Each structure stands twice: as structure tokens, then as C-alpha cells.
Amino acid sequence: MYFASDNAGPAHPKVMEALVAANAGYAMGYGADPIMDAVRAQIRAIFEAPEAAVYLIINGTAANSVLLSAMTKPWETIFCTDCAHIHEDECNAPEFYTGAKLTLVPTANGKMTADGLREKILGEENRGVHGPQRGPLSITQVTEKGTLYTLDEIRALTATAQEFGMQTHLDGARFANALTALDCSAAEMTWKAGVDTVSFGGTKNGLLGVEACVIFDPEIAWEFELRRKRGGHLLSKHRYLSAQMQAYLADGLWLDMARSANARCVQLAEGLRRHNAATMLFEPQANMIFFEIPRREHKRMLDGGAVYYVMNGDHNVGDPDEPLIGRLVCDWSMTEDGVSQFLDLLRG
Amino acid sequence: MYFASDNAGPAHPKVMEALVAANAGYAMGYGADPIMDAVRAQIRAIFEAPEAAVYLIINGTAANSVLLSAMTKPWETIFCTDCAHIHEDECNAPEFYTGAKLTLVPTANGKMTADGLREKILGEENRGVHGPQRGPLSITQVTEKGTLYTLDEIRALTATAQEFGMQTHLDGARFANALTALDCSAAEMTWKAGVDTVSFGGTKNGLLGVEACVIFDPEIAWEFELRRKRGGHLLSKHRYLSAQMQAYLADGLWLDMARSANARCVQLAEGLRRHNAATMLFEPQANMIFFEIPRREHKRMLDGGAVYYVMNGDHNVGDPDEPLIGRLVCDWSMTEDGVSQFLDLLRG
Amino acid sequence: MYFASDNAGPAHPKVMEALVAANAGYAMGYGADPIMDAVRAQIRAIFEAPEAAVYLIINGTAANSVLLSAMTKPWETIFCTDCAHIHEDECNAPEFYTGAKLTLVPTANGKMTADGLREKILGEENRGVHGPQRGPLSITQVTEKGTLYTLDEIRALTATAQEFGMQTHLDGARFANALTALDCSAAEMTWKAGVDTVSFGGTKNGLLGVEACVIFDPEIAWEFELRRKRGGHLLSKHRYLSAQMQAYLADGLWLDMARSANARCVQLAEGLRRHNAATMLFEPQANMIFFEIPRREHKRMLDGGAVYYVMNGDHNVGDPDEPLIGRLVCDWSMTEDGVSQFLDLLRG
């Protein structure tokens, strides 16, 4: 009953096998290992982007920060939602790497709208040299609330950005969960919809810790490489990143894991819907659910062995009837039984 | 015959086993995994420093940069040698993280002297608010030239620093190689000799990619944690760093690997000494040798299957008689036969 | 009829005289001029703060940025209003100097409330090392909307900040206008109300370009000096800053100029209230008014020789009936006749 995060479960056994297999003999460091050549080809094929620059990095904060720093000038502002990971969960790493600031587009369900974005763009940068200048747009898919942008919505956002000469970054920490939920291609969800760069997550979907940075216009590739190195994010024994990503992409393992996580989330959501006392805050569309039950119920669940975060209060302290929000995340390794056990416990 | 770098060989099988063993079930992220508790205890025991703050990070550039940033103000200058890794090989990462500059102390053999350091300290910071202020000292052990500071030499350097109110950082990318060569304790080589913080390397000595940051005065621990996160260097699935370090430190594996690498270096050095045409530039004291042979000889070696870097020219282009410098590094996995093969080839 | 800004009028003749008088013979540079000693004593006396550190700097952006950088860590967030000068009009200078980010407290009339502040403080920093940490509060008095915090309101804000261990900076670009409007002492409006540092403006009130940075706790004084120098903001021929400030503070000239500017604003506001078609957006409390009239009226005024900014549209392009917001600022040199002329023109 572990629903605290999709970064708490194990790596997939095939990934571990690949890691062990890669540990033979000598290999050139710093990304010059032959496995990386294979990974680059895999990702270019998946994205139908034969010219794309592809780099590996250890986590999502680093992927987002280094990518954004290669897209942003320090006197600009990056447009993102008010609940974006780059705003709330990266301890000023994006500001550190870019020198820029963030302009927060309000959201109801984790998703900004093109109109909301336009309003913020028009709100900034009407002050000449005095105000921050318009920098890139950064959107998150799956959003931090477990919701999804449709392809049309992504296109509307990138079109709005392009209208003002802005590029678009996609924070895809849960890229595979989004892709399988939308049942579209990686190209459709990214460059065909106007996205310029992607943080292509692996860590939350069965790897030990690797994300790919995908840059469709290779013009900023060398700058990215220098910025990655300057951030201390170029690994000498790079083959251990490459091997993880190679196994991840081989035979659709990444999609299988995401489908499994999403399916468990569907199972969870169905159970919650049948439970009278529980309300879901957003329509769960991938592998994450926010739900509200009274404090006493959270206490009962957590004392009973369920593991998840209560987002807006202490489940042990306060009015037992007060409704509190819990967050449930399914990773690839969550089983049908695990979910059933959780739902049984909830039913009491 | 792979002597290009100690970051090109495989990780030790025991490390891989530990990694696989750690991949079971769920674990708290971001350093809250139970293996990290064990690692912290191991390192505190090894350093005889029960209060030390201990953190893991992915590579030496990150370890050096984040540690130095927690020790340095952006208007200061860090004193290091003119061949220091933080100066030559980190693409301005230390400047990025600290905001400060570096003052280079000249060296003959990779080692600064206390007098050389004093001269540079006195050279800076006699200009009040106008010039850079004195920041910390950073020394490297094993040095970038394969040489070692004696304990007396370290004490003389840290005493000089302390005289001016400066702290000392030790870049120990090859800490284990130094320790076994000096046959002293980790405490003797660090805090007992006046060192305040240590980049305790593992990557070059048999790990996939982990260094420990050891801070003897835990006052800056929380700042370090925030700076690590802000640099994108806090890993969610932290247990995979912890497991490597735990295996590394268990049963003296780290020392065994370093001893083996150093022994191969001794074997190499003896062979080179017997070879008339080869000159060693510095007394090799750990696992790295710089040697000079004519270009034609380098070409013969490299064409014959030896792998190493020629440091100051192209072995294929130029006067065949011109002496060029090659660098040989032995890692833990280098075999006696591998070295013999190299020496046989050299003898022709 | 020049109401575009209080930085467009001339410096006061007494200030120019002082500048000319200061231009005799040699003087030590970099703030060691004897006039600066007098200025320091003047400001300490005015603020009833005999220990305060006092520095001069060329403009408000520099004053705010350097002060905030000495109060803020790069992993923190600074709390300010959504219309704060440091957010909207300084092209990321505060982010550049501090490395931190800004958290925007919404306002209706340029003023944040203690409740609004508390909500934002609680909204940040519940994520441990992952999110930005709480940095200082920065409030603006006179606000960017021409309104004033009462002393009680300032005290409520600083008390809220202190509750969370946060310090308070006051952006006093129009400090004198606020002080004379509130008819209180400089001490009452600052440290007695819980303010820690002040950007004490002079440029908008009759100087050529000088602000004082006042730091009530001198502990960060030396850091401030280094940060000022590192930003390129330490002037060699410092006496020309000192002389301006000395004349400004002598015989209450600063208060006289502010009173005059405020009085013209009262005159303007009375005229606008009598004009049916004009609406004032906020209660003007110092020397600045935001008013709304139809586009055609703006066009008539501006074509007729009035000079001011239309804030939310082009007065030449669009529906002539659409109401647009104009901003009127009175500086010390605005005359009663100038205001009457403007009001006559408005009446048509």
C-alpha cells in the first residue's frame, strides 16, 4: 500500500540486468560510451526527430534547469503554472541556472489555459528595458495534479507562446504516463504540437535515476553541454546512465510500466468513486490522485499501513471531521492486490 | 592496457551486488533511506568524527563545487594550485556555485608549498573593499600530477590558511589511493591535519558514480543541503547512491581497491625506470604516472593497443623525435598482466 | 503640465549649489570624504539610530538590490506585492543580486495585508529542502499605487514577518512623501515599526540621483559594502553623492519638497473629484494619482500639452469611449499654476 511517490519503488529488474551487463571492461566516459550512441538513436526514432540532440542527466530538477538555462536569458521570465515543479519543488534551481524569474499562470486543475497564459504574457514586458523580458513557456505533462493536456491544448499553448516569439519546454517527468494515457506518439505530444525541448523522465517510471534532455533544434546543443558540465551534471562513468535508458526504451518497457501504473490508478479511482466519504479533487488521468476524506479517515488509513502524503495538514492533530487532501501515486510496481488492499482498508 | 583514466574501468562486482540487493521494495527518497543511515555511521567511524555531516553526490565536480559554495562568499577568492581540477577541469562550476574567483598558487609537481600559498595570500586582499577577499584553501590529495602531500605538508598548508582565518577543503577524488600510500588514518589526513571539509571520492575507485561530502563542523550542514538541492544534485532514489557507498566501505573494499591500483602503478614505474628512453616527470606516489618518450614511441604504443592520453601534442603529427608526455592511470581493475603487457610493448 | 514622473523634474537649486561647493580641491574617494561623515550623522539623527550603518548609492534599483542581497540567501524567496517595483521595474536586478526568487502577495490598492502576507508565507516553505525557503519581506512606502501604509499596518506586516523569523526591508523611493503625509517620525515609520533596512530615496524628491541605504543592525554592514562594490556601485568621487544628500537633509529641505509635491497632488485630486467624467482608482495619499477617463479625453489632454503616462492602452488607437487609466505624479517643482492649468484643460 505504498502510494507516497513514484520515486520510492524499485527499478525494473530488466534495468538492473542492463546495468550489470554494462559493467564489463573499459568504456569511454562522459557520454562517449557506445551505449549512448544506441540511446540517442532510440530516442530520435521514438520522437521521429533524426536531428534531435539527446543528453542524459540524473534527475528532473537538473533536466529542467539545464534545459531552461539554454533557452532563457537572465533578464527574462519563464512562464509556468503556479503549481509547477520548477516553481515549488526545485529550491530555486531554475533561477540559479537561468538567472531569470518565473511568472506564474494560475490554474484550477494543474493546467494553464491559453487565455490565462496570454493574459500573463501581456501583463509582463510592456515596460521596455525596465521589466523582465519574455522568456520561454514551460508546461508539465502529466501535470502536478495528475491531469493531462490534450494535444489541442498543448498546441494552443505553444501557438500562444510562438505568437510572442517564445519557445516551449515540456517537463515530462511522467512523460510515459501521459503518452500511454493519451495514446498518441511522442512526436505528436511534443514537436508536432510546437514543443521545443523535453525533459523526458525515466526516474519516476522504473529507472534508478535518469532523465533524457531532448532538444529538437540542435543549435543550442553545445551550449547545453557546457551548461550541463558547469552545473556538475556530466557523469564520467556515463555508461551507467546509458544502460538504464537503453533498457527502458527497449521492447516498449517504458510504455508497459507506465500503462501498468496508470491502470492501477484507474482501479484506485473507481474504488474511490464508490466510496461515499471520498471526493477526488481532479479527474485523475494518469497515475496520480488527489482525494479528500476526513482527518479521522486519513488517520485510520495511515495507521492501518497505507503510505501516502496528506497535503494540507497533520493527520494526527486537529478536528477529526475536517476534510484533508491525500495524494496517491502509483508506480510501475504497484500491484492490483496492493490497490485492492488499500480500497478494502478504506471501506473499513 | 587501458590506462586512460580511473573512471573508465568497471565498478567492483560487490558494488553491483549491493546495488541489486538495494533494489527491493519501497524506500524513502532524498537521503532518508535506511542505507544512508548506515553509510553516515561508517564514514563517521572511518573519520573518527562522530559529529560530521555526511552527504552523497554524483561526482567530483559537484562535490567540490557544492562544498566550496558552502564555505565561500561570492566576493572571495579560493586558493588552489594552477593545475587544480577545480581550475582546469570543471568548466567554471566552482565559480558558478560560489560566485567567487580562484587564486592560483604555482606548483612544480602538483603540490603547493606553504610559502607559495603565503605569498599568494599576502598578494591578495591588501586593498580593502576593492579587491577580492580571502576565501578558503582547496588542496588536492592525490594531486593532479600523481604526487602526495605528506601529513606535515598538509598541516603546514592548513596552518598557513588558519593564520589568515581561512578554512581548508580537500579534494579527495583519489582519497583512498592517498590514504593507502601514506599508510595513515583518514582522520590524520584530514581534520587532525586541519582540514575542514572533504570531497571523499568513490567514482575513480570502483563505484559507478558516488562521492561523499564530509563536513567536520556541522554548522554549515543545512546550507550544504539547500545548495545541493538548488544545484539539482539531490537524488530522489537516493538508496542507489547509499548502496554503492555502503559496499565500498564494507570490509575495507575501498582500501583493497586502492592498494591494488597503487601496486600496479609501482609495477609500471619500475618498468619505466628500467626503460632508457622513458623519463618520469614526477615521482609517482599513488596510481598515476606522467612519462616522456619520443612521439614515435607513443605512436608505436598507441597503435599497438595501449590506451592513454598524450598530454601535450598529437602522437600522429609532428617530429617523430620530439618528446611528448603521456599519462598512465591505474584503476582497481588493472591486472599485473595488463601492466606487464604494456611494459613488454614498450620494450619493443 | 509635466506629470509623467517625479524623476523628470530638475534637482533643487540648493542641491546644485552644494554640488558646486563640494567641487573644491582634493577629497578622499570611496565614501571617505568628510561630507559623508556629516551625512551619516544627519541620517542617524533623523532616524534616531546612532548605530545605523548608512551608505549612498545612485538609484532605487541599486539600493533595493544591494540591500536585499545582504538580507537574503539564494535559496530563499522575498515576499513583496504583485506590483512592487522590485518585481515589475527592475529587470531582474533583485534576482541577479540575491539569487533568490520573489513571492507575490496580491494587492487591491498597492498595499498587502498581514493576512495576505501570512497566507503566502504559509503557502511557501512547507516542503523542507525542496521548496524555496522564507526570505525577507519587502514593502514599499509610498506604494506604487500612491497609497500609504498606516503605522499600524506596517507594524502588523513586520510582526507577521518576525513571527516566521523574517526581516523587513522598506523600499522608500518616496520616503519623504510618505513621512510628511503620515506626519510621523522616520523612526516611527521604520525601526520602531519593525523595519530592518530602508532604501531612503532622494532621486524622486529633488536630487540628481542619490539614495541612502540605512541598516539598523550594523552586523551586515561590511557585507553590504562588499556587495555594493561587487555590483559596481561604489563611487570613487563619492563627495558628489554626499554633497547632494547633505543639502537634501539640511534645514528640512527634503520635507519641504515632499510637502510641496503632496500639496499639488491634493490640489489635483480635488480638481479630479469635481470632474464628473474622471474616476480615481485609489485614494491618493502622497504625490501620485491613478485616474480613469475615456480615451478621447486622454487624447485631448495629451494633445493639449499635458504630459503623463496612459497605463493600459494607446490613447491614439481604439474605441474613443473606452476608459483608460492615466498616472499623474507631482514632483517638488510642480507649481500650483501647473496643476490649475491641467485642471482647466481637463474641464475643457
Add this chain to the structure above:
Amino acid sequence: MYFASDNAGPAHPKVMEALVAANAGYAMGYGADPIMDAVRAQIRAIFEAPEAAVYLIINGTAANSVLLSAMTKPWETIFCTDCAHIHEDECNAPEFYTGAKLTLVPTANGKMTADGLREKILGEENRGVHGPQRGPLSITQVTEKGTLYTLDEIRALTATAQEFGMQTHLDGARFANALTALDCSAAEMTWKAGVDTVSFGGTKNGLLGVEACVIFDPEIAWEFELRRKRGGHLLSKHRYLSAQMQAYLADGLWLDMARSANARCVQLAEGLRRHNAATMLFEPQANMIFFEIPRREHKRMLDGGAVYYVMNGDHNVGDPDEPLIGRLVCDWSMTEDGVSQFLDLLRG
């Protein structure tokens, strides 16, 4: 007998008059004042550079830092001498603004040689992504030792830089002193000799505090403007900078002042040469002399009313026979009598 610095004397009366004259009525701020249009035209004419971008800024540290930041990427290194003002006297401002580091070219007399530069360029940047990349060259004319590069020497340096794709910045804090000493045109000393940007000093030559930043390729002009603003260096009441520079350049005042300062330096040097006990360290070529006399002689001079800096010791403490270096700087206001008085005192 005030020879401490050329930033300690008064501004020229004509400059003060211009400042007073500029203080009439309203003027657009932030560089949109009509005087700035005239200044731009003056500087373009002087430099024979009709397309040059021209900006004013308050001091040399700011001029150097903002210019260099628009020419340098944060992963690069700037080449300058080991005694450059940007290295020794700006408290890391260049590093703050650029994010880059400095590579120091050694000098004997304040001047780097093309060979010395080439050696350092080749020493850097042979490490791919690992080392700092080559950034611009920054040279100082008049050098910090009072010496001058010939036009041939400047051309040789910029040609070396260009060979490696590097641009050249000229720190001309004493530009006028150099120009009159070399008796060449501003164009000849800059863009015709391969210089790309110039910090064109005025502060040390009779202004209150203004430097012009001259950019021959206007492509980086907008970036410069944003960086100037972001550094807090855009002045609202800009006309007071413009007016100083306009008066400075009118009727050759700037050249007259420099010629006068240089002539006093010649007078000083002749007197020192006639004095047996005094040695000049470098051939004085502009308005600055470094000379060596025994400590007892320094003490006698300074106690007798001469004002200058002793560079390498305390004139009151130590062996009275020990030779110490004094620095003498003549500004525009130094009189023939002032120099004679000094020399009389020296003769005893």
C-alpha cells in the same frame, strides 16, 4: 602636492557649469534626454564610428563589468594581465556580471605581449567541454603601471585574439591620457587596431563620475541595455550624466585636461631622474609614476605634506633604509607649482 589618485581632484568648472545648465525644466529619463543624443553624436564622430552604440555609466568597474558581460559566456575565461583593474580592484564584479573566470597573462611593466597572450590562450581550452572556454581579451590603456601599448602592440594583441575567434575589450579609464600621449586618433587606438568595445573613461579626467561604453558592433547593444538595467546601472535622471560627458567632449576639453596631467607627469619624471636616490620602476608614459626611495625618505615626504600611496609597506614601520615603492598620479588640476613644490621637498 596631492598625487594619491586622479579620482581625488575636483571636476572641471566647465563640467559643473554644464551640470547646472542641464538642471532646467523637465527631461525624459533613462537616456532619452536630448543631451544624450548630442553625446552619442559626439562620440561617434570622435571614434569615426557612425554605427557605434554608446551608453553612459557611473564608473569604470560598472563599464568594464557590463561590457564584458555582454561579450562573454559564463563558461568562458577572460584574458587580462595579472595586474588588471578587473582582476585586482573590482571585488569580483567582472565575475559577478559575466559568470566567467579570468586568465592572467603575466606582465613585467603592466603590458602583456602577444606571445604571452598566445601562450595563455593555448594553455586554456584544450580540454573540450571540461575546461573553461576562450572568452574575450581585455587590455588596459593606459596600463595600471602607467605604461602604454603602441598601436602596433595593440594590433598584435587583437590579431592574436582574433586568430582564436576572440573579441577585445579596452579598459580606457585613462583613455584621454593614452590618446594624447600617443598622439593618435581614437579610431586608430581602438577599432582600427582591432578593438571591439571600449570603456571610455571620464571620471579620472575631470568629470564627477561618468564613463562611456562604446560598442563598435551594435549587435549586442540591446543586450547591453538589459544588462545595464539588471545591474542597477540605468539612471533615471540621466541628463546629469549626459551633461558631464557633453562638456567633457566639447572643444577638446577632455584632451586639454589629459595633456595637462601628462605634462605634469613629465615634469615629475624629470625631477625624479635628477634625484639620485629615486628610481622609477617603469617608463612613465602618461600621468602615473611608480618610484622607489628609502622608507625614511617616504616618511619625510609624507610628513612634509606630500600625499600619495606607498604600495608595498608602511612608511612609518620598518627599516628606514628599505626601499619602498610610491605611486604618483597627476590629474588635470595638478599645477606646475604643485609639482615643483613636491620636487623641492624631495631634494630636501
